[in-house]
Amino acid sequence: MARPGPSRRRWGCGEEGSYRKIFISSDVCDKITDGVLMLFSRLLIPTLKENPAEAEAVSHRLLLRAGMIRKLASGIYNYLPLGLRVLRKVERIVREEMDRAGAQEVLLPAVQPAELWQESSRWQVYGKELLRFKDRHGRDCCFGPTHEEVITDLVRKEVHSYRQLPLNLYQIQVKFRDEIRPRFGLIRGREFIMKDAYSFDADEAGAEACYRRMYDAYNRIFSRCGLSFKVVEADSGPIGGSFSHEFMVLADTGEDLLASCTSCDYAANLEKAEVAPAPGSPGPPVGDAPELAPTPNVRTVGEVAAFLKVTPADIVKTLIYETDEGPVAVLIRGDHDVNEVKVKNLLGVTDLILAGLIRVQELTGAEVGFAGPVKLKLPIYADQAVARMTAMVTGANRDNYHLKQVNPGRDVKITAVADLRSVTEQDPCPRCGGVLTILRGIEVGHIFKLGLKYSKALKATYLDQEGKEQYLYMGCYGIGVSRIVAAAIEQGHDANGIIFPMALAPFQVGLIPIALNDPAVRECVESLHADLEAAGVEVLLDDRDERPGVKFKDCDLLGLPFRVVVGAKALDKGQAEVKERGSNETKFIPLKELWDYLGKLIQEGARGNIIS
RNA sequence: CGGGACGUGGCUCAGCCUGGUAGAGCACAGCGUUCGGGACGCUGGGGUCGGAGGUUCAAAUCCUCUCGUCCCGACCA
Numbered sequence: 001m002a003r004p005g006p007s008r009r010r011w012g013c014g015e016e017g018s019y020r021k022i023f024i025s026s027d028v029c030d031k032i033t034d035g036v037l038m039l040f041s042r043l044l045i046p047t048l049k050e051n052p053a054e055a056e057a058v059s060h061r062l063l064l065r066a067g068m069i070r071k072l073a074s075g076i077y078n079y080l081p082l083g084l085r086v087l088r089k090v091e092r093i094v095r096e097e098m099d100r101a102g103a104q105e106v107l108l109p110a111v112q113p114a115e116l117w118q119e120s121s122r123w124q125v126y127g128k129e130l131l132r133f134k135d136r137h138g139r140d141c142c143f144g145p146t147h148e149e150v151i152t153d154l155v156r157k158e159v160h161s162y163r164q165l166p167l168n169l170y171q172i173q174v175k176f177r178d179e180i181r182p183r184f185g186l187i188r189g190r191e192f193i194m195k196d197a198y199s200f201d202a203d204e205a206g207a208e209a210c211y212r213r214m215y216d217a218y219n220r221i222f223s224r225c226g227l228s229f230k231v232v233e234a235d236s237g238p239i240g241g242s243f244s245h246e247f248m249v250l251a252d253t254g255e256d257l258l259a260s261c262t263s264c265d266y267a268a269n270l271e272k273a274e275v276a277p278a279p280g281s282p283g284p285p286v287g288d289a290p291e292l293a294p295t296p297n298v299r300t301v302g303e304v305a306a307f308l309k310v311t312p313a314d315i316v317k318t319l320i321y322e323t324d325e326g327p328v329a330v331l332i333r334g335d336h337d338v339n340e341v342k343v344k345n346l347l348g349v350t351d352l353i354l355a356g357l358i359r360v361q362e363l364t365g366a367e368v369g370f371a372g373p374v375k376l377k378l379p380i381y382a383d384q385a386v387a388r389m390t391a392m393v394t395g396a397n398r399d400n401y402h403l404k405q406v407n408p409g410r411d412v413k414i415t416a417v418a419d420l421r422s423v424t425e426q427d428p429c430p431r432c433g434g435v436l437t438i439l440r441g442i443e444v445g446h447i448f449k450l451g452l453k454y455s456k457a458l459k460a461t462y463l464d465q466e467g468k469e470q471y472l473y474m475g476c477y478g479i480g481v482s483r484i485v486a487a488a489i490e491q492g493h494d495a496n497g498i499i500f501p502m503a504l505a506p507f508q509v510g511l512i513p514i515a516l517n518d519p520a521v522r523e524c525v526e527s528l529h530a531d532l533e534a535a536g537v538e539v540l541l542d543d544r545d546e547r548p549g550v551k552f553k554d555c556d557l558l559g560l561p562f563r564v565v566v567g568a569k570a571l572d573k574g575q576a577e578v579k580e581r582g583s584n585e586t587k588f589i590p591l592k593e594l595w596d597y598l599g600k601l602i603q604e605g606a607r608g609n610i611i612s
Numbered sequence: 613c614g615g616g617a618c619g620u621g622g623c624u625c626a627g628c629c630u631g632g633u634a635g636a637g638c639a640c641a642g643c644g645u646u647c648g649g650g651a652c653g654c655u656g657g658g659g660u661c662g663g664a665g666g667u668u669c670a671a672a673u674c675c676u677c678u679c680g681u682c683c684c685g686a687c688c689a
Contacts, residue, residue: 049638049650050624054682074681129687146689180613180687194689246689255688340686353686446689480689514648549649556649567648577648 038507040542040554043081046070047554057253059489060185062498066558068506075182075190082558083485085506087193090484091172093224093503094195101217103168103197108150110174114140116149120457125350131178143176148454148476151198155472156460162202165462165472166210170197172481184253186486187442193482199475200455202464207473211243211449214477218247218445225484226501226605228491230441232258233268235341236448244448247479248441249487256441259423263434270438271341273423274430277384285407286391290374293393295402299369301334304402308393311335315393316386316406318371320355320363320378323347327355327363331373331382331414333389336421346381346418370395372403373412380413383420442487443480450474489559492582498559499582502605507540509598510555514548514567525566528576528594535595537602556581561605562598 046067054071055061063069068083079087095105114132117123123130123140131143144150151169159167172195182190197214201207215231222229229249236244246269248258259273260266268274298307305312315334320327321343328347332338344352357368363378364371372395373380386392391405408414429436454460455472464470485504492499502508509532513525525541532539540560542551548565555563565577575588578598589597 046622048623053618053624056683071681127687175689177688181683181685183683188688192689196689443689478689483689512648547647547649547651549647549651552649554650565648569648 038538038540040540040551041544043540045080045082045554045558047557055185057184057187057486057490058493059187059253059486062489062493062557062559063185063486066498069186075179075188077186077189077191082506086485086488086500086504087482089504089506090225090481091193091195094172094221094479094481097217097221097224098170098195098197101168101213103170103199103217105171106151106154106169107171108144108147108154108173110144110176112142112144112147112150114142116153116458117142120149120152120454122149129177129179131176144173145175145177146478147171147173147196148198148450148474149458152454152458152460152474155198155200156455156458159200159460159472160462162462162464162470166199166201166206168197168199168210168214170195170477184486186482187253187490188255189482192480195479195481197477198450199477200460201473201475202462202470204451204473207449207451207475208243211447211475214447214475215245218447218477218479221479222247222249222444222484224503225488226492226503227444227484227488229444230258230260230267230439232260232441233272234446234448235269235272235345244446246443247445248439249444249484249491250439250441251487251490252440253490254440254442256443258439258441259436260439261429261432261434261436264429264432266429266431270422271339273436275384275419275421275423276428276430276433277419278388282388282408283390285410287405287407290403290406290411292396293402293404294400295370296400298400298402299367304393305334308402308404310393314389314391316373316389318364318373318376318395320360320371322351322353322355322359323349324351325349327359327378329371329373329376329378329380330420331380331386331412332421333383333385334393336383336385336424338383339420339422342418342420343381346416346420364395364397366395366397366399366401370397370399370401372397372406373414374403374406379415381420382408382412382414382417384417385421387414387417442483442490444484444487445477445479447477448475450476492559496553497557500559500561502561502602505538505559505561507538507558507560508602509537509539509562509564510558510560511539511541512548512551512555512563512565513541513543514565516543516545518568520571521566521568524571524576524591528564528566528591531595532598535599537595537598562601564594564598 048065051061052064055064067080069077069079071077114123130145133141135141174191175194176191179188179190182188199210201210227249229247232246232248234244234246257270259268259270295304295307298304301312301315304315312334317332317334319330319338321330330338330343340352360368360371387408390407394403394406396403423436425436425438427436452471454474460472461469462472488501488504489498492501511529513521515521529539529541561581563579570577570588574591576591576594577586578589579586
C-alpha cells in the first residue's frame with residue numbers, strides 16, 4: 001500500500017513490518033523501547049475523574065485531570081509524558097521562529113554566582129524573589145530568574161569588534177522566581193520554562209531593527225501556537241526607553257488588564273495605557289475660599305458623596321505614599337483609580353507604598369479618610385483630571401471635616417500635574433478618540449529595549465570602525481513557554497476537557513477500538529495506526545481493556561483534535577467514525593480515505609507547523 | 613506579608629459542633645458478569661486522621677504552637 005507523504009520516522013521506528021501485531025504483548029515491549037507505538041496502556045497518563053481540590057483555574061484543573069502535570073511543591077510541577085509532549089511542541093515552534101529570525105540558541109547555567117548580580121547591583125535590588133543560597137564553600141549563589149548578567153558577561157568576554165555584531169542569543173531554560181504567591185498551576189509557577197533572548201547591537205538603530213524582528217517573530221510564534229492574542233504597549237520601567245510590548249493571550253482568567261481600542265489598533269497594558277487629556281480649559285474658581293464642612297466619621301468617597309450630596313466626580317482623593325525619596329501626596333478624582341506605575345515613573349522611584357495609618361496621621365494631622373491637599377506640607381502630584389476641577393471636595397486634614405469649594409490653582413500648591421490614573425471604558429482612545437474596552441490577558445511574551453543598562457554596569461563594550469570603544473546596545477525578549485501550555489488551555493476547553501489547538505496537541509488523533517476481541521476491528525486498528533503514523537500523524541492508540549465510555553471521556557479530556565473510532569457496525573460498511581474535538585462534528589469516513597481526509601484537516605489546522 | 617479557608621487511605625469528601633469502634637464513593641488487586649459516553653456483583657489490600665505539645669480515664673474531635681496547601685490583595689514570562 002502506498003504511504004501518503006514522506007515516511008517520517010519521528011519516533012525512530014524500525015521496519016515497517018513491525019507496525020503489525022501490536023496487540024501481541026511479547027512484541028509490544030520491544031516496540032515501545034524502539035519508540036514505535038504510542039499505546040495508552042503503556043504511557044503514564046493518570047487521568048482524574050474528579051477535580052483536584054487544589055486547582056481552581058481551568059488550565060490548572062485540566063492539566064492535572066488530564067495527567068499532564070503533578071505538583072511537587074507550591075509552584076513546582078512535574079511534567080508527565082503528555083504534558084511534556086505539549087511543552088515540546090511549543091518549544092519547537094519557538095526554536096524554529098527564533099532561528100528563522102536569525103537568533104542563535106545557547107544554554108546558560110541555571111545556577112549563577114552572586115558576583116555578577118552584585119556587579120549589576122541587582123543582588124540588592126531584586127528582593128526576595130531571587131532564590132539565594134550558598135555553595136559548600138560559602139559562596140553566594142542564586143538560581144537564575146533571568147539571565148541578563150550571565151549573557152552580558154559571556155558577550156563582554158567574547159565579543160570585541162563591531163564585526164561580530166549584531167548578535168542575538170536565546171535559550172530555553174528552567175527559571176526560578178520565588179513568587180510571593182504562586183497560583184493557577186503553570187500560569188504562575190515558581191519554577192517555569194522560559195525562552196529568553198538577548199540582542200547586542202552596535203547602535204540604537206540596530207537595536208531597534210532587532211526589536212522589530214523579534215516583534216514579528218513573536219507574532220508568528222503565537223499565531224502558530226493557535227492562540228488568540230493581542231500585542232499591547234507595555235510599561236518598560238525606568239530603564240526601558242520607549243519600546244516595550246507585551247503579548248497577551250486573551251482569557252477571562254488573565255491576571256493582566258489591558259485597554260484596547262475598538263476603532264484603531266491602539267492597545268496597551270492598563271499600567272501603561274494613556275488617558276487622553278480632556279479638551280477645553282478649567283473654569284474660574286468658585287467661591288472665595290475653601291469652606292469647612294463637618295463630616296463626622298465620613299471617610300470614603302462613597303460616604304462623603306452621599307453625606308454632602310455631591311457625586312464622586314466632585315471629590316478628590318488625597319493618597320499619601322511613602323517612596324524611597326520621602327512621602328508624597330497624590331490627588332485623584334473620586335471616581336478614578338490611581339495608577340501606581342504611572343506615579344512611580346513620574347517620580348522616578350522604585351518603591352511606592354501607601355502610607356500606613358500612623359504615618360498618615362503624622363503627615364496630615366488627621367486620620368485616614370480626612371487627608372486633603374490644602375496646606376499640606378508634602379510634594380503634591382495631581383492627576384490631570386484634578387487640575388481641571390473647580391470647587392472640589394477634599395479632606396480637611398482635620399478629623400471629621402472635609403473642605404468644599406477647593407480650587408486647585410488657588411488653594412493647593414501642586415508640584416506637578418500628570419496622567420496618574422488608569423483609563424476606564426468611559427475614556428476615549430488616546431490615539432483616535434474611539435471607544436476603549438478593558439480586557440483580561442495572560443502575558444506570554446514581553447519584548448523590550450534594554451539600552452545600555454547592563455552593558456554599562458558590566459562594561460560590555462566593542463570597538464567600532466574607528467577603533468573607539470562603545471557600549472553594546474541590548475534588547476531582551478522573553479516568552480513563557482510553560483505558561484503558553486496553560487494559556488492554550490484557558491483559551492481552549494469545554495465541559496468535557498481540553499480542546500488543544502492542532503499545533504500543540506500531544507497527539508493529533510486518538511484512535512479508539514471498540515471491542516478489541518473482534519479480529520476485524522483489531523486488524524483494522526492496527527493498519528490504521530500504521531498508515532497514520534507513516535503519514536506523519538501522531539496517534540495515541542487507546543488499547544486499554546476499558547469500556548468505550550471510559551475511552552471517550554479520556555479522549556475528550558486530553559483534548560486531542562480528532563477521535564477515530566473503529567467499531568464493528570461501521571466497519572462492516574468499511575467505515576470509521578471521525579469526531580472533531582472542537583466542533584463535535586461526527587462523520588463516517590471510508591477507511592481507504594481516512595488518512596487523506598485526516599491529513600488534509602490536520603494540515604489545515606496546523607498551518608502553524610508549516611513554515612511558509 | 614496582610615485577610616479568608618482547608619489539611620482524615622492514591623483522589624473527592626463525610627465524621628469534629630456534642631470526646632469513647634475511622635467511614636463512603638472513586639481508584640487499586642483477584643474472580644465472575646458486562647462492553648458505543650466514566651458498568652455491576654463478590655472478595656481483598658491500603659489510613660500512627662499534616663506535625664509537636666497540652667487537657668482528659670479516653671482526642672480525628674477540645675486548647676496551644678507549628679508546618680503545608682488553596683483562595684483574595686502588593687511582584688512578573
